[in-house]
Amino acid sequence: MTTALSTEELTKIEAHITAHKHMPGALLPLLHAIQDDIGWISEEAYLPISKALALSVAEVHGVVTFYHHFRRHPAGRHVLQVCRAESCQAMGAEKLEAHVKSTLGVDYHQTTKDGAITLEPVYCLGNCACSPAVMMDDEVYGRMDNQKMAELISEARGA
Amino acid sequence: MVKVFVPCDSSALSLGADRTAKTIVVEAQKRGVEIELVRNGSRGLFWLEPMVEVTTDKGRVAYAPVQPKDVPSLFDADFLNGGAHPLNLGLTEALPWLKKQQRLTFARVGIADPVSLDDYLAHDGYKGLKNALKMTGAEIVKAVTDSGLRGRGGAAFPTGIKWNTVLGCESDQKYIVCNADEGDSGTYSDRMIMEDDPFVLIEGMTIAGIAVGATQGYIYLRSEYPHALKTLNEAINKAEAAGYLGEKICGSNHTFDLEVRRAAGAYVCGEETSLLESLEGKRGLVRFKPPLPAIEGLFGKPTVVNNVISLATVPIILDKGAAFYANYGMGRSRGTLPIQLAGNLKHTGLVELAFGATLRELLYDFGGGSASGRPIRAVQVGGPLGAYLPESQFDTPLDYEEFTKIWAVLGHGGIVAFDDTVDMAKMARYAFEFCAIESCGKCTPCRIGSIRGAEVIDKIVTGKDHAKNIQLVRDLSDTMLNGSLCALGGMTPYPVLSALNHFAEDFKPRDFGLQNKKVAA
Ligand SMILES: Cc1cc2nc3c(=O)[nH]c(=O)nc-3n(C[C@H](O)[C@H](O)[C@H](O)COP(=O)(O)O)c2cc1C
Ligand code: SF4
Ligand code: FES
Numbered sequence: 001m002t003t004a005l006s007t008e009e010l011t012k013i014e015a016h017i018t019a020h021k022h023m024p025g026a027l028l029p030l031l032h033a034i035q036d037d038i039g040w041i042s043e044e045a046y047l048p049i050s051k052a053l054a055l056s057v058a059e060v061h062g063v064v065t066f067y068h069h070f071r072r073h074p075a076g077r078h079v080l081q082v083c084r085a086e087s088c089q090a091m092g093a094e095k096l097e098a099h100v101k102s103t104l105g106v107d108y109h110q111t112t113k114d115g116a117i118t119l120e121p122v123y124c125l126g127n128c129a130c131s132p133a134v135m136m137d138d139e140v141y142g143r144m145d146n147q148k149m150a151e152l153i154s155e156a157r158g159a
Numbered sequence: 160m161v162k163v164f165v166p167c168d169s170s171a172l173s174l175g176a177d178r179t180a181k182t183i184v185v186e187a188q189k190r191g192v193e194i195e196l197v198r199n200g201s202r203g204l205f206w207l208e209p210m211v212e213v214t215t216d217k218g219r220v221a222y223a224p225v226q227p228k229d230v231p232s233l234f235d236a237d238f239l240n241g242g243a244h245p246l247n248l249g250l251t252e253a254l255p256w257l258k259k260q261q262r263l264t265f266a267r268v269g270i271a272d273p274v275s276l277d278d279y280l281a282h283d284g285y286k287g288l289k290n291a292l293k294m295t296g297a298e299i300v301k302a303v304t305d306s307g308l309r310g311r312g313g314a315a316f317p318t319g320i321k322w323n324t325v326l327g328c329e330s331d332q333k334y335i336v337c338n339a340d341e342g343d344s345g346t347y348s349d350r351m352i353m354e355d356d357p358f359v360l361i362e363g364m365t366i367a368g369i370a371v372g373a374t375q376g377y378i379y380l381r382s383e384y385p386h387a388l389k390t391l392n393e394a395i396n397k398a399e400a401a402g403y404l405g406e407k408i409c410g411s412n413h414t415f416d417l418e419v420r421r422a423a424g425a426y427v428c429g430e431e432t433s434l435l436e437s438l439e440g441k442r443g444l445v446r447f448k449p450p451l452p453a454i455e456g457l458f459g460k461p462t463v464v465n466n467v468i469s470l471a472t473v474p475i476i477l478d479k480g481a482a483f484y485a486n487y488g489m490g491r492s493r494g495t496l497p498i499q500l501a502g503n504l505k506h507t508g509l510v511e512l513a514f515g516a517t518l519r520e521l522l523y524d525f526g527g528g529s530a531s532g533r534p535i536r537a538v539q540v541g542g543p544l545g546a547y548l549p550e551s552q553f554d555t556p557l558d559y560e561e562f563t564k565i566w567a568v569l570g571h572g573g574i575v576a577f578d579d580t581v582d583m584a585k586m587a588r589y590a591f592e593f594c595a596i597e598s599c600g601k602c603t604p605c606r607i608g609s610i611r612g613a614e615v616i617d618k619i620v621t622g623k624d625h626a627k628n629i630q631l632v633r634d635l636s637d638t639m640l641n642g643s644l645c646a647l648g649g650m651t652p653y654p655v656l657s658a659l660n661h662f663a664e665d666f667k668p669r670d671f672g673l674q675n676k677k678v679a680a
Contacts, residue, residue, distance in 0.1 A: 024458065025420070027440030032382075032421050053440070066442040067423035069382045081383075085344035086539055087575045089589070090502035091530070123426060123543075123593065125383050126341060126350040127170050128501035128575070129205035129508050138385040142173035 003074055005044050012037055013045050021052045027063055031070055040071040075118040076111040078156040080104075081135040084121045087128035091143075096132050097121075099146050103153060116157045160195045161239045164212040164219070166269070168201035168354050169386040170347065175226060176209040182227040183211070186234055194239065200355025202269035203509030204256055212251055215241040221251040256525065261487060262511045263495050264472045265348075268355045274393045276401055279358040285403065287477030291366045292411050299370035300326050303473060305481035307493025312338055312429075312466030313541070313570045313646075315492075315559045318473075321463060324453035325371040328461035333373035335364050335415075336438065336457060336464045339380040339387070340422055340429035343542025345501040345573030349467035351509060353380070353387035356471070357394035361417060363470035365408065366477055367463055368415040376417040377457070379434050382424050391419050426543075426597040430645045431464040433599060444599050445645045466571070468497055487513035492558045502539075502575035503529045512557075519553040522576060533578040537586075537662065541570025543593050544650035546657035547586065568653065583662035587632075588616040590654035594647060604639045605648025611635060612655065622668025629666065632659065 005013070013034055020030040030049065035041055046060045053060075064070045082097050104112050104119055111118040127133035130142025136152055144152075165171075165180040180196060187194045202210060210223035211233075220241040222233060229246060236244040248254060262268070271278035279285070291299050304319025325333060337360065341349040352360055364376045380388055395417055398404045406414045420438055422428050428437045432446035435457050456462025472494065476484045485493045492514035498521060500507045505527035522528070522535060529535050537547045546567035548555070555561055562569050577586075591612035598605045612635050619628045636652035643649035659666055 025438050025440040028423060028437065029420065032423070059441075062442050063440070067425050069422075069424035085593075086543060086586070086589070087345045087501040087573075089586075090575055090577045090581070122383060122424075123597075124342060124344045124346075126347040126381075127173050128345050128347055128499070128573070130170050130173050130208075131502060133173065135383070140169050140173045140386075142170060 003042070005038075005042050009038050009042075010044070013048065017048055017052045026053055027055070027060070028067075031064065035070060040074050043072070076115050078116060078137055079118045079120060080153075080156070081120045081122035081125070083123070083125050083127070083131070083133045083135075085124040085128075087124070088132040091131035093132040096134075096144055096146070096149065100134075100149060100153075103150070114157065117153065160193050162195045162197055162214040163239070164197045164199045165209060166201040167198035167273070167386075168208075168269075168351060169384075170205050171201050171208040171210070172386070174205075174208045174224070178227050179209045179211065179225050179230070182230045186230050190234060192234070192239065197272050199271055200269045200273050201351065201509075202251065202257065203265070203351065204254070204506070205508040206506050207248075211238075213239055213241060217241070217250060219251045221248040221254065222246040223248055256506065256508070256510075259525075260511050261495050261513050263475050263484065263487070264352070264359075264468060264497055265356075265509065265511045266475065267359065268351060268509075273355050273357055273390055274397065276358065276394075276397045276403075279356075283478060284358055285362055285474075287474030288362050288366055288369075288403070288409070290477050291369055292409060292413070296326050296370045296372060299366060299477065302476060302481045303370070306476040306484040307481075307488070307491070308469065308472055308476065308484065309492070309559065310466055311468035311472070311496070311571060313343075313568070315569070318465060318469050321453055321465070322367065322371050324451065325373070325461045325463050328454060330461050332375070332458075332460045333371055334457045334460055334462040335367045335371070335373045335376040335470075336431075336434070336462055337364055337376065337378040337467055337470055338429060338431060338434060338464055339378050339384075339467050340426075340434060341381055341384075341467070341571070342426040342429045343544075343571050343573050345539065345575035346499050346542060346571045347501075348497040348499050348509060348572065350384055350387055352467050352471045353378075353384070354390050357391050358398065359471045359474055360391075360467055361394060361398050361404065363473035364417060365404065365415045366473050367465070367470060369408075369413050371461075371463055373461075373463065374414045374416065376415060377438060378417070378419045379422055379428070379438055380419050381422045388419060388421065395419070425599075426593075427599045427645070427647055430647065433645070434464065435462065442599075444601055447644065468571075489513070489515035489556065489558050490560055492560070496557060496569070496572050498557065499573045500526050500576075501573060503531055503535070503578045504576045505530050514558050515556050517554050517556050518548065518574070521557070521574060522553065526574075526576065529576060529578045531578045531580075533580065535576050536579040537577045537581055537583060537658075539575045539577075539586075539654065540573070541568040542573055543590065544568070544646055544653055545570050545573075546653045547583065547661060548657070549661040552661075566653070566657065568650075583658040583665040584616055584620050587655045587658040587666075588613050590651055590658075591616065594651040597647060599645075599647070602643050602648055604635075604642040605644075605651075608635050608639050609648070609651060612639075612651075616666075619666055620669050625668055629659070632656075
């Protein structure tokens with residue numbers, strides 16, 4: 001499924017390109033700005049980016065796909081990242097992970113049917129002193145259990 | 160007016176510090192009491208967050224952990240004057256966990272408002288820079304060399320020697336790059352410095368710039384740290400406004416500009432040459448060395464790449480002198496290491512100590528044993544590429560060379576404890592899996608060997624050709640150790656083989672109904 005960008009979104013992308021194109025090493029800051037604003041990086045953005053930065057479309061594509069952070073499809077209203085790394089594993093991340101997947105009815109990189117939550121794995125949130133940890137959008141949560149997880153999910157679904 | 164401190168560190172926030180702070184403010188208003196709320200950094204006792212402190216004549220008194228429901232009773236107990244309450248822990252400075260530490264790099268962390276430049280200056284901030292401004296570049300580099308400081312990002316390379324190479328390069332442009340990618344599981348000391356004392360990193364980078372003649376700095380910050388991003392940018396703006404960054408720093412002829420750049424979730428970009436590629440806007444493919452980044456680094460220019468902790472340790476060295484710092488430690492590991500206790504421990508948190516303490520002291524005296532109450536069975540030190548240590552190695556002192564002797568690494572100082580429910584074959588499999596997910600793809604042993612390795616472990620535990628497959632894991636590991644360009648492929652064998660060597664019982668075939676009868680354990 002491809003999602004076409006609206007004219008408004010294309011205008012926004014142009015504005016980000018103009019604002020970033022003179023920075024040294026502009027591509028990552030530019031991609032961040034686009035994703036922060038629109039939520040994902042559409043292939044429609046590749047051509048104008050490549051022109052402005054004197055790169056090939058293939059190079060832009062190569063960079064977007066290299067980094068786990070950049071998404072090539074729209075996400076749900078919220079992004080939930082569950083930490084899978086060692087410290088969290090030592091504190092039961094695997095069980096939490098299974099619980100989250102079954103509660104949401106999705107696997108990693110998928111979005112719930114109601115469009116509320118996209119689930120992603122993450123490898124350490126720097127909250128290892130409070131494992132297991134998760135991140136909902138830009139907020140990190142520690143010492144998660146099924147109960148706290150349920151509250152967090154229902155809050156996200158409500159908002 | 161009584162000052163009430165509630166941390167803004169993201170681990171404290173992850174346990175509800177914002178709600179606690181809000182409840183305290185609302186309750187104070189309700190009771191008509193005036194308080195001054197300060198959002199400080201965390202003291203690093205994370206099992207006690209959110210930790211609330213109040214100023215009293217005798218010093219700061221700690222109450223912890225404080226949840227919103229505890230707040231009314233704290234007011235009833237007159238906590239604003241240090242009143243008795245079940246959560247009252249006494250004077251913060253007298254807490255054994257803190258008293259037993261030697262906080263040099265973390266001297267200010269948790270004490271003040273992280274983005275208050277006045278607080279920073281009031282607590283010895285920018286004293287190192289003031290001294291550095293009176294010295295030549297070579298003298299600054301010599302002080303860092305004499306301090307014995309070695310890179311805290313993992314490789315433990317002497318910082319002064321790296322700086323000296325950059326100092327010796329003739330170039331129209333040089334760079335200072337701070338590696339704030341902190342991808343290792345079990346580590347969070349970089350995050351704490353950036354969120355809880357950002358000026359110390361800014362000061363350290365400024366001194367580095369003056370020392371080697373670099374006028375531009377970049378902090379390459381992992382995208383998983385949005386709070387650190389906000390704090391750093393706020394601190395950078397304040398430092399600029401006050402003349403500590405930009406042109407004519409503190410009235411001198413030195414210029415140093417600083418910018419934060421966000422990474423994008425690739426573990427390998429913590430490797431310094433991959434990081435430089437990423438900063439240049441490319442895929443994070445690891446570069447061949449030579450040339451060293453010190454000679455041809457960012458945009459081909461001489462570049463210092465240092466970890467957050469290495470750079471944040473520079474101000475105290477310049478303030479108190481190289482000898483002061485070098486006096487701490489053992490052998491060739493001089494100074495202190497900010498150790499991060501994580502995983503299955505009762506008391507997790509930040510412990511800065513001179514090199515030389517044993518793992519056992521950290522796990523039991525500081526860590527209080529496992530959180531689950533079960534025996535600690537395995538400990539991974541130094542992140543996902545670090546070895547797993549069994550109990551028989553818990554008396555190893557934290558020292559770079561002592562760890563090398565037992566085929567282990569200290570890395571960035573993260574310690575992750577596992578209790579006896581851990582399945583070490585699963586952890587070995589995970590190490591391969593992680594390597595496969597994060598490989599930059601340049602070397603075949605890393606890219607393909609890691610995928611193969613995970614499959615072979617599956618065969619081992621299901622009992623298929625057991626002996627042959629154990630040997631295959633060893634051979635694969637050998638190939639990765641010798642045929643990888645960087646430590647991602649080159650060190651994945653550390654967790655794998657240490658698990659296999661120290662916990663062989665976990666690699667016996669299991670009864671999944673598929674078991675190969677010939678090799679049944
Ligand atoms: C796969 C890989 C990941 C790394 N990740 C980090 C990291 O997140 N932070 C860091 O400071 N060093 C990391 N390093 C080490 C850097 O390559 C480099 O040694 C370090 O940034 C140099 O700074 P220092 O001398 O101050 O330690 C990593 C190395 C490898 C091979
Ligand atoms: S070892 Fe792996 S991550 Fe390192 S350069 Fe080779 S392929 Fe890339
Ligand atoms: S390992 Fe999960 S937060 Fe660090």
